Every structure is written in C-alpha cells, then in structure tokens.
Amino acid sequence: MTQTEVFSRAADREWTATPDGNRRRVLVHTDELMVVEFGFEKGGVGALHSHPHVQASYIAEGRFEVTIDGRTETLAMGDSFIVPSNLVHGVRALEAGRLVDSFTPHRADFI
Template sequence: MQARSTSVPFFNSDNRSALKPFGDQGPALRTFWGDDIMISLVDMQAGSVVPAHSHPEEQAGYVVSGTLEFTMQGETTTVGAGGVFFIPGNVEHSVVVKGTESARVVDIFSPIRDDYKY
C-alpha cells in the first residue's frame, strides 16, 4: 500500500496555465489533482463543442455559468447554471455551449486522468 500525502496543498487557479486538449477553439482546462481525485476548472466560449469521446474515469460536474447541451447514449439534455451532471466511465458523450454566453464548469474525475496532468 502506498503512503498517502499528508500535506494540505492550496492553489490559486488564476496562476495555473490552461490545457486545451480539443484544440484552440475548445475548452480551456485548469486541472488539479490529489492521489485519487482530480478537479478541472473548465472555461468554454459560446458555441464551443467538445466532440463525442469517452474515458474510463467517472466524471461529475457543476455548471457555474452558461448553458450546456449534453448528448450521451443517444439522449440530449440541457444543463444550465446550478446544474449537476454525472457521466459514467466509458460512456461516449459530447457537449455544446448553447446561446451567446460563455460557460464555466467544475469537473471532477475519479480516478485521476493522466492525460489531464500537466
């Protein structure tokens, strides 16, 4: 069994550079992680699209601002500010920012996504 970290790290998210895994027109992610969980602060411009994809990690999210249209397993649902969503691991999903307002989302992944570590 690995020893767990005992430090209590704090971060200012404004000091973290952005990761853009879907290209310059896609979402800008600022990620932070511990031993078993990752949080990702996501900023998306109006009209931004996250193409259909899947990942083995479970994902939960909270929409801080904006309106998102999720498509998952052939069903499309709109989630606005204050909404919470869950995406099981290995389930294909896509997201579109609807309307003229940009969107901000807090995503949580478990276990952590190695491809979002930077």
C-alpha cells in the same frame, strides 16, 4: 501539484488549449481525484468521447447541451451531471460558459 498539497488557487493555475478548441486548467488533484475547469465560447463543442474515469460536472456559468449515452438535455448555471465510466458523452455551449469537472481516478493525460 504534489501529493501533499491540499490547497489550490485558480489564479495560480494556467489555462491550456484543448484539442477541440476550448480551454482547461487542472485546479487540484491526487491519484484518486481531480478537479478541472473548462472554458467554452458560445458554440464551443466538447466532442463526443468516452474514458474509464467517472466524471461529475457542475455548470459554473452558461448553458450547455449535454449528451450522455445518446440522451441530450439542456443544462444551465447551477446544474450538474454525472458520467459513469466508459459512457460516450459531450457538450455544446449554447452561450459562453464554464464547467467544473471532477474525475476519479485522476486524468493522467491532463497533467
């Protein structure tokens, strides 16, 4: 996607396998902001990690155990969470589901 594109259709975006066995597709991005959809099977884990980007996540489908900075909560479809820069975080899918994550600035490693 170029800097001038402002519309994106999910059907035009390809899923990519993630190192932890899940899948993701970059939906839209600029240098300042990125939206990425992640798909998980039941039991799928987004391993604990950190990054300098601020992350906001929306649970589009399913239930997840979400850990941020050592605190764990169970969240379900319609819930959301935010991860400040550099905090250790991860998820575990309690059932098949999807997360829609926004990152600022964009994750160059996902492009």
